[in-house]
Amino acid sequence: MESTAHFDTAMIVALVTMVLAYIAIFTEIIHRSSAALVGAVVMVGVGSYMGFYSQAEAVLAIDANTMFLLISMMMIVVMLRPTGGFEYLAIKIAKASGKDPRKLLVFLCMAVSVISMFLDNVTTVLIFAPLTVLITRLLDVNPMPYLMAEAMLSNIGGAATLVGDPPNIMIGSAAGIDFLSFMVHMLPIISAVWFCTVGLVIYMFRDQLSQKITIELDLDESKAIKDPVALKKALFALTITILLFFVHHHFHLFPAYVAFIGAALALVLVQPDPEKLYGEMEWSVLAFFAGLFVIVGGVEGSGLLDLVGEQLSGFAKQEGQLLLACLLLIWASAILSAIVDNIPFTVTMIPIVLGLEAQGVPVQALWWALAIGVGIGGNGSHIGATANVICVTESERCGIPEARITPMLWLRKGLPIMLFSLVISTILFALGFDYLR
Amino acid sequence: MNLGDSAQKTSTLKKGDTLGKFFWGCADFRVSTLPVLDDDGHIFGAISLYELLGDMMLPHYVAQAAHVLGDESAMLHNIEPDVQEWCDKPIDEFISDKFYVVTPDSSLTKGLALMADKDSTCLFVVDGGVYQGIVTRITIVQRLLDKL
Numbered sequence: 001m002e003s004t005a006h007f008d009t010a011m012i013v014a015l016v017t018m019v020l021a022y023i024a025i026f027t028e029i030i031h032r033s034s035a036a037l038v039g040a041v042v043m044v045g046v047g048s049y050m051g052f053y054s055q056a057e058a059v060l061a062i063d064a065n066t067m068f069l070l071i072s073m074m075m076i077v078v079m080l081r082p083t084g085g086f087e088y089l090a091i092k093i094a095k096a097s098g099k100d101p102r103k104l105l106v107f108l109c110m111a112v113s114v115i116s117m118f119l120d121n122v123t124t125v126l127i128f129a130p131l132t133v134l135i136t137r138l139l140d141v142n143p144m145p146y147l148m149a150e151a152m153l154s155n156i157g158g159a160a161t162l163v164g165d166p167p168n169i170m171i172g173s174a175a176g177i178d179f180l181s182f183m184v185h186m187l188p189i190i191s192a193v194w195f196c197t198v199g200l201v202i203y204m205f206r207d208q209l210s211q212k213i214t215i216e217l218d219l220d221e222s223k224a225i226k227d228p229v230a231l232k233k234a235l236f237a238l239t240i241t242i243l244l245f246f247v248h249h250h251f252h253l254f255p256a257y258v259a260f261i262g263a264a265l266a267l268v269l270v271q272p273d274p275e276k277l278y279g280e281m282e283w284s285v286l287a288f289f290a291g292l293f294v295i296v297g298g299v300e301g302s303g304l305l306d307l308v309g310e311q312l313s314g315f316a317k318q319e320g321q322l323l324l325a326c327l328l329l330i331w332a333s334a335i336l337s338a339i340v341d342n343i344p345f346t347v348t349m350i351p352i353v354l355g356l357e358a359q360g361v362p363v364q365a366l367w368w369a370l371a372i373g374v375g376i377g378g379n380g381s382h383i384g385a386t387a388n389v390i391c392v393t394e395s396e397r398c399g400i401p402e403a404r405i406t407p408m409l410w411l412r413k414g415l416p417i418m419l420f421s422l423v424i425s426t427i428l429f430a431l432g433f434d435y436l437r
Numbered sequence: 438m439n440l441g442d443s444a445q446k447t448s449t450l451k452k453g454d455t456l457g458k459f460f461w462g463c464a465d466f467r468v469s470t471l472p473v474l475d476d477d478g479h480i481f482g483a484i485s486l487y488e489l490l491g492d493m494m495l496p497h498y499v500a501q502a503a504h505v506l507g508d509e510s511a512m513l514h515n516i517e518p519d520v521q522e523w524c525d526k527p528i529d530e531f532i533s534d535k536f537y538v539v540t541p542d543s544s545l546t547k548g549l550a551l552m553a554d555k556d557s558t559c560l561f562v563v564d565g566g567v568y569q570g571i572v573t574r575i576t577i578v579q580r581l582l583d584k585l
Contacts, residue, residue, distance in 0.1 A: 091505060130498040137498070138512050218507030226504075397497060 007307065010052040014302035017043050018295050018348075026340045033284040036291025043298035053301035061297025062290050065173040065256045066166075070286060072259035073163060076238055077123050078280045079270045083231035084224045086115070086127040091221035094135045099213040101141055102202055105149055108132060109198060112150045113157030117164045118242055121154040125387040129394040133403070139213045144395055144403040145205035148410070151391040152197060152379045152417060159375025160190040162255060163245065166289070167346035167374045169255070174350045175367045178249035185368055185436060189428045193376060193421045200417050230270050237266035292347045300351045309355020316361045323433050326369035327426055333373030334422050338380025338415075346374050365437035372425050380418040382410035440548045441541025443580040444562040444570030449474050450484065450528055457524030459484050468571055470559045473532050479566050482532035487558065489531055493518040538563045539572070548572055 021039025025032045040058070047053020080086075093111055097104035108128065115124045128150055136143035158164035162172040162182040172182055202209060225231055241262025248258045299305055316325045329349075336345050349370055357363040378385030382392045382405065395405040429436065448462040450473045462471050463486055473482040491500070494516055499506070506513070537551055539560050548560055552574065562569040 087502070087505065130501050133496075133498040134502050137496075138510050140512060215511065218510040219502070219505045220507055221505065224505045394498075399496060 008303075010050050010302040011299075011304040011307065013046055013050060014043065014052065014299045014304055017046060018299050021291075021295050022340075022344055025344060031284065032341070033288040033291065036288045036295065038291075040291040040294035040298075043295050047298045047301055052303070053298045057301055058294045058297055061300070062293045063170065063173050065254050066169050066293075067286060067289060068256035069163065069169050069173075069259045070166065070289070071281070072256065072263035073120060074281050075263040075277065076234065076241065076259075076266050077119050078277055079230070079266050079272050080119075080234040080238065081123065081127065081280075082226065083228075083234060084226040085231045085235065086124070087131060087224035088221050090128055090131045090135065091217075091219045091224055094139075094219075095217055095221070099139075101209045101211060101213055104135075104139075104141075104213075105146055105202065105209060106198060108146060109149050109153040109201075112154045113194060116154040116157035117161045118238070121158040121165065122386045122390065125150060125154050125390045129391050133394060133398045135217065135219070137398075137400075138217055138219065139215050141211055141213060142208045142402055143398065143400070144405055144409075145201065145208050147391040147395050147403075148205075148405055148414065149198070149201045151385070151387045152201070152414065153194065154387045155375065155378045155385045156190060156194050156197060156421070159371065160187050163259070165375060166285075167342055168371055170343075170346055170350060171367055171371050172255065174354060175363075177367065179245040179255060180247075180249065182371075186371060188432070189372060189425055190375070192428055193424055196424050197379075197417055197421055200420055204413050204417070230272075233269035234266050237262050237269060240265060289343070289347075292344055296347045296351060299348070305348075305351040306355050306358075308352050309359055312352070313356050313359035313361050316356055316366075317359070322362065322365060322437065323430060326365045326429065326433070326436075329366060329369040330373040330425060330429065331422060333370055334377030334380065334418070337374045337377025338384040338418065342374040342378055342385070346370065362437055365433065368436050369429065372429065376418060376421045376425060379421065380415050382407050382414070384418075388414075438545060438580060438584070439541060440539050440543045440545065440560070440562055440572050441564075441569065443545065443548070443572050443577045444541070445572070445576045446570045447471055449568060451475070452527075452529055452532075454528050455524060456489070456526045456528055456531070459489075459528055460524060466571075467575075468559065468573060470536075470571065472536065472561050472568055472571075473528065474568060477566075478568065480536065480538065480561055480563065480568055482534055483536035483561070484528055484531050485533065485558075488533065492531070493523055536561060540564060541569060545577060548577070549574075 017039065021035060024030060024035035024039065044053060044055055044058045048055065089111055093107040094104060097107050112124055112128050129147055132146045132150060133143045136146055159168065160183065162168050162177065162179045168182065171177070241259060244253070244258040244261060245255065248255060316322055333345060333349065353363050353366050353370065356366065378388065382388050392405045395403050445466065445468070447466040447468055448471065450459055450471050452473065459471055463469060469486040470483050472480045473484060475481045496516065537555055537557055537560050539548055539551065539562055541562055541564050551560060552558070558573060560572045562572055
């Protein structure tokens with residue numbers, strides 16, 4: 001098909017605005033949420049002036065399904081966090097590892113991964129990282145491999161489900177993918193990546209993990225739970241939410257609405273102090289997402305993303321090229337996600353993939369490729385994902401020189417693990433391509 | 438009664454003094470914070486045991502999990518500091534600019550309000566820029582009891 005759109009001034013202005021906003025976000029000249037909001041204001045201003053974008057279009061560009069899903073899952077987490085349930089679990093599994101450092105690593109990573117599949121992995125790591133340092137110090141082992149593994153495997157765990165990672169929420173919302181379908185398609189690949197990553201972590205840190213634990217862990221898990229009644233209620237609400245996620249498509253319920261049902265249930269049961277609840281919500285994250293949606297909406301309004309979609313569709317439509325396009329997308333999004341924040345990249349890619357769909361390209365496999373790439377890519381560097389930054393900070397704060405995770409250490413250990421994960425994903429993706437498309 | 442009446446004289450510190458001098462000052466006067474004065478005798482900083490002991494022997498990951506710690510964790514003994522090494526350190530890197538000043542005429546209520554609002558354990562009483570003493574909740578109670 002011949003291209004119908006041409007590169008024009010509006011596209012250049014929109015592109016420059018987006019690039020400048022992204023530079024401000026990535027370089028952190030100002031806080032990323034401020035950069036996104038300023039970028040959004042500029043985009044709406046220039047778009048309105050030049051006639052390619054309006055205030056009404058900007059409001060519509062904010063994906064309410066993503067925003068409300070994030071808000072309600074944040075609410076549940078904020079109600080669950082102070083109960084002490086996470087601490088209880090961490091101590092229990094540390095004791096269950098039976099003085100075996102490898103088992104301790106696998107158990108901790110398993111817990112972090114499973115929780116990250118359903119709850120925000122940043123919160124999970126924020127709670128588990130200091131506890132991991134404490135547990136490993138009490139057992140007189142180096143916390144460094146445990147912290148690195150937890151960061152990486154929480155990212156991998158989050159990649160498995162629709163609600164595990166913000167990019168997945170956005171992809172699922174844009175593509176209309178339901179929770180179960182997302183999990184059924186992603187879980188086999190992510191499970192394989194999980195096992196390979198754990199195996200590789202154990203191999204790469206074999207020196208630290210071969211140290212025998214001789215000390216009894218002197219932590220009392222029974223004292224970890226500060227509010228057992230609130231914990232039970234919040235867990236009940238979370239369980240209902242997760243169960244509803246599995247069947248939401250049968251009842252034509254949006255994932256955001258399901259999450260709101262869970263949050264509303266938890267609000268009624270737990271009855272948290274509103275000031276505390278809303279005070280602990282991460283509004284800056286929500287402002288960041290809203291700003292990004294408005295910025296990319298402006299670029300879309302200029303017609304630039306349609307043009308990119310048109311150009312790419314010629315390639316993706318060719319017989320046998322779709323698989324290649326998917327694999328390229330996996331690797332490109334992974335490498336970019338290792339270097340910069342994966343969320344702006346995902347927000348930008350979504351309309352391009354939708355544009356390809358409008359051109360008649362079967363895009364289902366491209367959605368999975370995007371989710372895999374951005375999900376795994378974060379493991380490539382110490383700044384590739386927020387969970388990594390938290391674990392690196394924790395390793396520095398604990399004041400143990402041999403536990404410090406330096407950027408070079410991450411490149412030496414984390415990057416090969418990420419590349420190996422990508423190779424595994426590529427092979428499995430290619431093998432299961434007929435199923436995935 | 439005003440804060441001037443409740444103030445307790447303490448020793449003071451200046452840049453270059455050692456933490457040993459600070460520890461002894463705290464122990465001698467039974468206070469947890471001491472002011473640091475410049476060459477003109479004006480307060481420009483403070484050192485608090487609250488923060489210092491945290492730096493010395495309370496890693497954040499232990500503080501966060503205080504409620505689940507057992508009594509027999511051998512590792513917790515290992516993080517007790519080398520006191521002599523700490524006593525020899527200069528105070529300079531531990532000086533905080535977080536301190537609050539009142540005048541001798543300030544009321545007790547104002548003092549308590551300031552401590553509550555700033556989440557502070559003490560106030561420095563200053564008259565004409567010159568340090569007069571420290572007010573803590575204990576010194577206030579002591580003066581109240583003195584009136585009996």
